[in-house]
Amino acid sequence: MARSQQPTRHHSPGKGRRPAAPALTFLGAAGTVTGSKFLVEGGGGRLMVDCGLYQGERRWRALNWEAPPVDPATVDAVALTHAHLDHCGYLPALVRGGFAGPAHTTSGTAALAGVILRDSAHLQEEEAEGARRGGWSKHDPPLPLYTVADAERAVAALRPVGETGSVEAAGATVTFVRAGHILGSSSVLVEKDGASVLFSGDLGRNDHPVLFPRARPPAAHTVVVESTYGDRAHPEVDPEHHVMADAIRRTIRRGGSVVIPAFAVDRTEIVLLALADLVESGAVPDVPVWVDSPMALAALEIYRDPQHAGEVRPEALDRLRRLSGLRTAHTAEESMRLNNPGSPCVIVSASGMASGGRVVHHLRYLLPQARNTVLLTGYQAIGTRGRDLQEGAREVKIAGRYVPVRAEVVTLDDFSVHADADELLAWLGEMPRPPEAVHVVHGEPGAARALADGIRDRFDCPVSVPRYGERVLLD
Ligand SMILES: [Zn+2]
Structure with missing residues (x-):
């Protein structure tokens, strides 16, 4: 088992400072699978792509409770790839912290996120109450990460673009492209100041039994690709289970x-x-x-x-x-x-x-x-x-x-809704022209490295596995 990357102290993207050239900072799903959060900054504004909760290991979950590395009040807009908690579950905390902008997404994701965020807030409140009664909390009194009221404000911020589509947000054009992972799931293309970056979101399998398959990815200079199963080939699906x-x-x-x-x-x-x-x-x-x-x-x-x-x-x-x-x-x-x-x-x-x-x-x-x-x-x-x-x-x-x-x-291996290594490479291969840089995220370190190696073998472009808090320029 590969040793996990430690969540190191972030280099702040600058609580008030905004870089002139478009830049991308990895604030989650870097070194681990959960907590997806990416900040795209440039002259015209600050956009957070995905706003996910950390789940799983305590050392990562602890980051949910730390002051966010970027002041939520300075984020102009959010774009959500899909409604899984590790992609949208931090939004109520961002709102609680002062975020007052819109959260753009597809109609399917908006519908599901409503259910998921309210449920998450209930669980947070129940856990805090259970910890209070059981006396096992380190906090006194135990507090929820966010409340149902915070979740309602986050839901009110959701702005669906339709099943797919584009919107102008935070000085960028943000386009949602079908990803075939869960209902409403999308890849997100952000274009601003001549730079373009495509976030894969979570990619589904082409033979998803319920959903239509993902669309072909659009062209982009930079790609941020998930690697949940970056070191795996799914076995053939057994239709008879x-x-x-x-x-x-x-x-x-x-x-x-x-x-x-x-x-x-x-x-x-x-x-x-x-x-x-x-x-x-x-x-x-x-x-x-x-x-x-x-x-x-x-x-x-x-x-x-x-x-x-x-x-x-x-x-x-x-x-x-x-x-x-x-x-x-x-x-x-x-x-x-x-x-x-x-x-x-x-x-x-x-x-x-x-x-x-x-x-x-x-x-x-x-x-x-x-x-x-x-x-x-x-x-x-x-x-x-x-x-x-x-x-x-x-x-x-x-x-x-x-x-x-x-x-x-x-x-059971029959029910995966994540693309495996070959399917992730195939998705990259379907881009109209090869990207100029690829960043591999949303994987355990071994899976991310394996996919990065696979991409290097196949495409002639620089590939990185970014660390938590790392920032790259997009020009
Ligand atoms: Zn997902």
Whole structure:
């Protein structure tokens, strides 16, 4: 395992100072996967591309709580690539810190970010309250990073451009191009003062079962590309989901329950369609399937909304609308009852890396019993419970206590919504002309270096893996 880069003290991009030439500063997703934040500055203004929360390892999460390296009041506008928390979840904190500009994004991202930011604020408030009652906080009194009121102000700042499109912001032209990762996800092209920089955002796979594939990337001098799976080739997708079907059958034979930590947005839709296939084909018995995540249910409604039909494959939209037999737990009491269902069931619950949300209490009750199974469905960041489980931890810490892991843990490779190394290189290769510089971000250090090597082999241009706080000129 490559040693992670330490989050070093940032060289401030200058709390009030604005460089004359366009410059780009890496304020997140540099040295790690989460916390995406990039500052593009130039004569005409300051634009922050993505405004994500750090998740996972404590040393990175600590940065969520530090004074931001740029005074939020001096940021003129934000552009969001997509609604995952590690790309938009810091926006309420930026607003709380004095940001008063617009947050431009696509209509799909605006719809999903509304759900995600409010949920995140609730979790922040609940955690602070839980820490106060449990007495395990270092802060006295424990405070949330931001409140529901802050999230409402952030949601009010969202300015959708449509499914894709351009907008003038902070002295730049900002263009959103479909990225095929989750609904509304986009790459963002920023053009200002003769410079152009294309942020890949998170890139999806071309065979996403629900969404139309990503668009061809536009031309740009500079590219900032993600590398979540920069050192990996995804196995062929198994349309019959044999690993999942086998695991569910084994569990039901043991009289156990299956808990699937699923990212509330997109992964839940894909997992539900796969479960529906397996039940329809008889590959697994028709046991109750519970969706225990108010956020996942809200996201499902957005995927089914005719307003976003232009992004969803028609056959998937039809099936999502026809999904039947879903049981939904609305109250906390209903959710708790699922831990003692009396007979086997499948629980799909967020968050996907088991770092928060209702899935945490399901794990607390279900992990100690060998008859149960946890199915992990996607990327698990270092420092999350999902990653610990994936790596065979014998116990995990939940609400201040160690919980033994006796349940079976299975990782499913079928549900990734991130491009792998070849797909990332193919995306770069589709640019109308090769970029003049590429910066590799949003990966663990080994994955970022591997992708950087791959890009150097294939394209004749300088490639860097920037450090946290690093600044480059864009001219
Ligand atoms: Zn994402």
